[in-house]
Amino acid sequence: MSLQMLLAYSLITWLTAATPGPAVLLALRNGATRGFRAGLFSTLGNQLGLVLLAGASILGLGVILHTSAWLFTLVKWVGAAYLVYLGTRMLLARGGMELDSTDGGDAPPASDAQMLRLGLWVSLTNPKAILFFGALFPQFVLTDQALLPQFATLVSLSICASVSCLLTYVWLASRARHWLRRPRATLWINRVAGSVFIGFGVVLAGLRRTPA
Known part of the structure; x- marks a missing residue:
């Protein structure tokens, strides 16, 4: 792989990781309500998911999803339902930012x-x-060219970008957790975060297969 291609991929993957989305919002919420350690482990789980998605892409499962209507629909609706579920729980939270508690203190x-x-x-x-x-x-x-070295290189770049961005968000949220948990602040954060999660769920539900 050329240096130009690697630099282009690095820039794209970093911008993708830094753009607010479900992973970023989860990092912010965990950092604010449970501290840096919780945000660290949710970030590690996020990286495992990225590796699985990249592996599926390399193995050609993306092609299968493009050609199998029922499998594409199943994956799409399960993912959309999960994001809408998380978003709804955030919108219904009456107190702090946590998903599992309704008081104004730290999450359980x-x-x-x-x-x-x-x-x-x-x-x-x-x-x-x-x-x-x-x-x-x-x-x-x-x-x-050999797939394994390319896979290792590209996934490593993706993980470096994702970890650096998400842990930055976790650290910032953990430092500002007392301000973020104020009733008025957490109310609006829950509204924004919940709406974004539901919005991403709707976007996922609206995806259509590319004609084979």
Whole structure:
């Protein structure tokens, strides 16, 4: 792979990671309500999801989804329903920013595994990530060269960009957690975050297959 191609991919993947979306909002919420450790593990779960999506793209599952109407529809609606579910819970939260509590304090203790799983599922149902690895990612893979080195290089760049952006958001939210948990601030944050999650769910539900 040429240096020019790698630089172009790095810029695209960093801009994609930095753009607000479900993963960014999850990082902000976990950083503000549970602290840096929770945000770290949800970020690790998010990276696992990115690796799985990239692997599916390399294995040609993107082509299968394009050619199988029922499988595409199933994946699309399951992902959309999950994002709408998360968004609805945020909109209905009456107090702090957390998903599992309605008081104004810290969110209830959650295990590292729970945060890892939440980050994983948000990643796998994130329309931004699905579109990136389903449409853009394959464009940087040279089919006449060994796939494994290309996969390792491109995924490593994606993970570096995603981790750096998400942990920055987590750190900022954890530093400002007392301000972010004020009733008026958290009310609007819940409204914005919930609306964005539902919006991404609607976008995912509206995706159509590219004709084979």
